[in-house]
Amino acid sequence: MNRRNFVTSSAVWAAMGAGAAGDAPAKTGAKPRFVLGCQSGPTDEKRLQFFARHSVRNICGYPAESEERGYPTVEELLRLKESAAKWDIAVDMVAPSFLASTHIDRTKRPAIMLGQSPERDRDIEKIQNLIRNCARAGIPAVKYNMSILGVLRTERTPGRGGTTLSTWRLREAKEQPPLTRAGKVTADLYWERIDYFLARVVPVANEFKIRIACHPHDPGVPPVRGYQGVDAVLGTVEGLKKFVSLHESPFHGLNFCQGTVSEMLQEPGKEIFDVIRYFGSRKKIFNVHFRNIRGKRDDFQEVFPDEGDVDFVEAIKAYREVDYPYMLMPDHVPHHADDPGSLQAFAFCYGYIRALIQAADRLA
Numbered sequence: 001m002n003r004r005n006f007v008t009s010s011a012v013w014a015a016m017g018a019g020a021a022g023d024a025p026a027k028t029g030a031k032p033r034f035v036l037g038c039q040s041g042p043t044d045e046k047r048l049q050f051f052a053r054h055s056v057r058n059i060c061g062y063p064a065e066s067e068e069r070g071y072p073t074v075e076e077l078l079r080l081k082e083s084a085a086k087w088d089i090a091v092d093m094v095a096p097s098f099l100a101s102t103h104i105d106r107t108k109r110p111a112i113m114l115g116q117s118p119e120r121d122r123d124i125e126k127i128q129n130l131i132r133n134c135a136r137a138g139i140p141a142v143k144y145n146m147s148i149l150g151v152l153r154t155e156r157t158p159g160r161g162g163t164t165l166s167t168w169r170l171r172e173a174k175e176q177p178p179l180t181r182a183g184k185v186t187a188d189l190y191w192e193r194i195d196y197f198l199a200r201v202v203p204v205a206n207e208f209k210i211r212i213a214c215h216p217h218d219p220g221v222p223p224v225r226g227y228q229g230v231d232a233v234l235g236t237v238e239g240l241k242k243f244v245s246l247h248e249s250p251f252h253g254l255n256f257c258q259g260t261v262s263e264m265l266q267e268p269g270k271e272i273f274d275v276i277r278y279f280g281s282r283k284k285i286f287n288v289h290f291r292n293i294r295g296k297r298d299d300f301q302e303v304f305p306d307e308g309d310v311d312f313v314e315a316i317k318a319y320r321e322v323d324y325p326y327m328l329m330p331d332h333v334p335h336h337a338d339d340p341g342s343l344q345a346f347a348f349c350y351g352y353i354r355a356l357i358q359a360a361d362r363l364a
Contacts, residue, residue: 033325033357033361034288034319034320034324034325034326034327034328034357035057035058035326035327035328035357036055036056036057036058036327036328036329036350036353036354036357037056037058037059037060037092037287037326037327037328037329038051038056038059038060038329038330038346038350039059039060039093039095039143039329039331040346041061041062042062043059043061043062043063043080043083043084045083048083048084048086048087048089049087050343051087051089052087052088052089054346054347054350054351055350055354056089056350057088057089057090058089058090058092058327059084059089059090059091059092059093059327060091060092060093060094060095060143060287060327060329061080061081061084061091061093061094061139062080062094062095063076063077063079063080063094064076064079064080065097067097069126070096070097070098070109070123070126071096071097071126071127071129071130071133072094072130072133073133074133074136074137077091077094077133077134077136077137077139078137080094081137081138081139091139092139092140092141092326092327093139093140093141093142093143093213093286093287093327094130094134094139094141094142094143095142095143095144096126096127096130096142096144098123098126099112099127099144099145099146100144100145100147101145101147101150101151101215101218102145102147102150103147103148103149103150103180104147104148104149104150104180104181104182105177105180105181106150109123110181110182111123112124112146112193112197113146113147113148113182113193114181114182115189115192115193115196120196120197121200124197124200124201127142127144127201128200128201128204130142131201131204131205131208131210131212132204132208134208134210135208135209135210139210140209140210140211141210141211141212141213141286141287141326142210142211142212142213143212143213143214143215143255143286143287144212144213144214144215144255145214145215146193146194146197146214146234147215147217147218147232148180148182148185148190148230148232149180149217149221149227149228149230149232151218151219152168152173152218152219152221152227153166153167153168154167154168154169154172154173155167155172156335157301159301159303159304159334160304160307160334161336162336162337162338163334163335163336163345164334164335164336165301165302165303165334166301166302166332166334167300167301167302168219168263168298168299168300169298169299170221170222170298170299171298171299173227175227175228177228178228178229179228179229180228180229180230182229182230183229184229185226185229185230185231186231187223187224187231187233190230190231190232190233191233191242194233194234194243194246195246195247198246198247198252199247202247202249202251202252205249205251205252206249206251209251210251211251211253211286212251212252212253212286213253213254213255213256213286213287214234214243214253214254214255215254215255215257215260215289216234216235216240216254216256216257216260216261216264217232217233217234217235217239217260218235218257218259218260218263219235219260219263219264219297219298219300220232220235220236220263220264220297220298221235223235223236235264236264237261237264237265237275237278240254240261240279241278244279244282244284250283253279253283253284253285253286254279254284254285254286254287255286255287255289256276256279256284256285256286256287256288256289257288257289257291257331258272258276258288258289258290258291258292258310258315259289259291259292259293259302259331259332260289261275262292262293262300262308262309262310263293263297263300264297265296265297266296266297267296268293268296268309268310269309269310269311272310272315273314273315273318276315276318276319276322277318277321277322280318280319280321280322280323280324281322285319285322285324285326286326287326287327287329288319288324288326288327288328288329289329289330289331289332290305290312290315290328290329290330290331290353291305291330291331291332291333291349292304292305292306292307292308292309292310292312293308293309293310294307294308294309295309296309302332302334303334304333304334304345304348304349304352305330305349305352305353306352312352312356313356316328316356316357316360317360320360328353328357329353330346330349330350330353333345333346333348333349
């Protein structure tokens with residue numbers, strides 16, 4: 001971004017009346033203030049120190065729990081919060097140990113997405129118990145996926161400074177195997193399974209006032225024809241609009257992966273801002289994966305936030321415009337052999353996002 005655009009943007013921010021400068025709480029009557037967050041794990045002492053060193057004060061955490069039980073107890077959630085609090089970090093969200101972005105052929109608990117009863121009813125009960133326990137432990141949100149295909153990618157491609165980039169080129173993709181263990185999953189069948197889940201989980205979220213945030217399908221695949229026999233219905237903006245309209249509730253919304261949504265678009269650098277405004281103005285964004293891409297639907301690379309097709313200054317202005325008040329977190333960072341675990345890449349993203357947040361606050 002050049003200096004002229006930065007100065008121009010400051011005038012727009014000034015007109016928005018955002019929160020107070022620096023780390024001070026927002027003034028009464030000011031717009032809600034989003035915060036830098038992260039979801040990388042495990043949430044152990046070493047990772048919490050890493051967060052604290054880089055000014056990450058809000059996280060999606062991963063509590064220690066029994067794999068057999070399938071959800072954390074209140075005590076386990078409280079221990080997670082206490083461990084984070086030692087480093088002045090708040091646990092704003094947790095994720096279940098299943099319903100992750102894992103391919104159905106590799107997941108240990110596939111019943112919800114396979115539509116298998118009574119197994120799926122037992123797993124839905126585990127999600128219900130997680131929601132109840134979060135309420136009792138004072139953790140306000142849960143993120144999850146409703147994925148069959150997981151995160152699809154082709155061969156990594158070169159990035160700056162010797163990095164490699166996560167890449168998806170549909171024309172190069174090989175559907176191996178041709179069908180997953182889910183078999184042929186049409187849009188109607190996929191929606192039926194989603195509806196079955198939401199009908200049983202949204203009322204519990206309502207009762208306990210816990211936000212449940214679903215991640216879109218990453219990437220979008222061809223509608224109707226699908227990929228590996230699956231028509232992934234949460235891989236388009238229209239699909240996401242339908243999703244949030246089912247079992248309407250202020251506690252049912254999106255883990256809005258800006259990168260994934262950009263991957264759905266033909267011109268993400270132009271189109272993403274109106275998508276942010278659509279879901280943000282309806283209060284359906286409960287968490288943001290604040291990452292960038294270069295390319296478009298069916299042909300993209302995941303890049304550092306400062307080098308993609310989406311102007312992050314414009315994006316953060318859009319979140320401010322719709323009063324988005326939760327976490328902005330990096331995701332899917334580039335890899336390098338000298339950076340095992342991608343900690344350097346995450347540190348760069350933390351600094352970049354934090355600087356944007358501070359600029360948004362102070363220029364207002």
